[in-house]
Amino acid sequence: MNKYGVVATKAVYLIMNEEQTEPLTAWNTAASDVFGEGTWAQRKGCPKNAFLGLCEEGLVRGIPKGNYTYRSESLNKAYALEAVELLKVSPLLANDRNGLWKEVMKGVKKSHNSQMDVVLALWNNNLIVLE
Secondary structure: OOHHHHHHHHHHHHHHOOOOOOHHHHHHHHHHHHHOOOOHHHHOHHHHHHHHHHHHOOOEOOOOOOOOOOHHHHHHHHHHHHHHHHHHHOHHHHHOHHHHHHHHHOOOOOOOOOHHHHHHHHHHOOOEOOO
């Protein structure tokens, strides 16, 4: 699991353990712990917005559905949601980050920006709600 996956899972556990109550605050706390306060990696938006998008839809265990993203962040949310749907149909993609990204992008050539690391960390740690 890469560092953004660690941040995502740590953020969930911060909420589950009631150390934080909001997904954004939990993400920022976890990212500061992993990357250091104020660093570029701590502020990186794509993985954070993928995480918040999943939370917003009620797909992250222990986090209620709510409004956690801004309209401008909808692409990363959409990527994460599509990845979850693909994993439900093809769970073997959980072992192939690049293959999952390729499926999400449907042939569009674009580099992922750690969104799949977030999705896969949550998926592989049974933190995605499948119902």
